[in-house]
Amino acid sequence: MSKPKVGFYWCASCGGCEESVVDLAEAILDVTAAVDFVFFPVAMDFKRSDVEAMADGAMAACMINGAIRSSEQRAMAKLLRRKAQILIAYGACSHQGGIPGLANLFDRQSILQTVYRDTPSTVNPGDIRPEASTRIPHGEVELPVLDEQVKSLDQVVPVDYYIPGCAPPVQLLKDALAAILTGRLPPKGSVLAPDKALCEQCPRAPSKPDNLLIDQFKRPHLERIDPEKCLLAQGFLCLGPATRGGCGWACINANMPCTGCLGPVSRTRDYGGAAMSALASLVNSNDEAQIAAMLETIVDPAGTFYRYGLPASLLFARAGANADKGGHEP
Numbered sequence: 294m295s296k297p298k299v300g301f302y303w304c305a306s307c308g309g310c311e312e313s314v315v316d317l318a319e320a321i322l323d324v325t326a327a328v329d330f331v332f333f334p335v336a337m338d339f340k341r342s343d344v345e346a347m348a349d350g351a352m353a354a355c356m357i358n359g360a361i362r363s364s365e366q367r368a369m370a371k372l373l374r375r376k377a378q379i380l381i382a383y384g385a386c387s388h389q390g391g392i393p394g395l396a397n398l399f400d401r402q403s404i405l406q407t408v409y410r411d412t413p414s415t416v417n418p419g420d421i422r423p424e425a426s427t428r429i430p431h432g433e434v435e436l437p438v439l440d441e442q443v444k445s446l447d448q449v450v451p452v453d454y455y456i457p458g459c460a461p462p463v464q465l466l467k468d469a470l471a472a473i474l475t476g477r478l479p480p481k482g483s484v485l486a487p488d489k490a491l492c493e494q495c496p497r498a499p500s501k502p503d504n505l506l507i508d509q510f511k512r513p514h515l516e517r518i519d520p521e522k523c524l525l526a527q528g529f530l531c532l533g534p535a536t537r538g539g540c541g542w543a544c545i546n547a548n549m550p551c552t553g554c555l556g557p558v559s560r561t562r563d564y565g566g567a568a569m570s571a572l573a574s575l576v577n578s579n580d581e582a583q584i585a586a587m588l589e590t591i592v593d594p595a596g597t598f599y600r601y602g603l604p605a606s607l608l609f610a611r612a613g614a615n616a617d618k619g620g621h622e623p
């Protein structure tokens with residue numbers, strides 16, 4: 294009997310999601326024994342034309358990591374959606390827009406200007422910018438066009454499942470592969486991770502007071518952190534109350550606060566809003582000036598509360614931006 298065909302593709306991504314596949318270690322041998330990789334450009338020499346030649350639905354499953362920011366990424370997302378029976382958004386960028394999604398705080402023009410003109414290391418006296426099409430002696434070369442905004446995968450094509458995390462924890466990947474191979478998958482649209490907040494069952498939860506109140510938010514690189522006590526109870530901005538569990542408390546075990554990479558639980562519509570609301574309820578003051586001073590200690594609110602999910606949030610992009618949030622594209 295032939296093995297199920299699977300694909301793995303990257304869009305606007307850092308490569309960390311591919312590293313998480315390497316984290317399978319020797320278990321990757323079980324995966325390659327159970328499935329045939331038919332598209333995995335970062336690891337194997339497959340071409341886009343190989344995918345185009347496949348029948349629609351030929352792949353049992355395809356995972357896409359990285360956000361969607363260019364004409365090429367949109368085209369690949371649509372192609373792989375057609376070829377895969379199950380399409381999985383893999384990692385925070387694909388799931389919610391991820392760290393590349395913070396680019397939605399700026400418009401495309403100012404990003405290009407910063408990168409190709411204003412950075413101190415840029416020497417570009419002719420102000421040359423990438424063009425979609427350029428004639429060279431050998432003919433016409435084409436580059437993908439940078440979209441106005443960053444999108445999560447499901448803002449471009451319908452997605453069946455999500456594997457969250459930056460990068461996804463190896464256990465979530467193992468569980469997802471087992472579910473795909475046995476056909477024991479939850480309802481479509483599910484995030485393949487526990488639907489519980491990280492604080493539940495956190496090894497440090499017993500040291501988190503029920504009536505916790507905080508006087509200031511501390512930055513982890515500027516203070517000594519008690520390795521046993523709840524980080525939020527020490528004043529560090531730990532986003533465990535608003536974040537989905539399933540990472541095995543990787544950051545907490547490394548004595549670092551949760552930054553929210555697994556995104557919200559299913560009851561939450563806007564992760565950043567939920568995180569801000571959870572923290573606001575802990576502020577130990579009713580005095581407006583004191584509260585404002587305390588909020589000043591959160592140095593980068595957008596990067597703190599929307600670090601992994603600005604495109605998927607209710608905000609989507611900077612106010613006034615020419616936002617094309619759209620639904621799925623035709």
Ligand code: SF4
Binds near residue numbers: 308460
């Ligand atoms: S989810 Fe994290 S690890 Fe994966 S591509 Fe995005 S930034 Fe990199």
Ligand code: SF4
Binds near residue numbers: 493495523532551
């Ligand atoms: S706030 Fe952070 S450290 Fe405290 S219990 Fe929740 S996840 Fe654990």
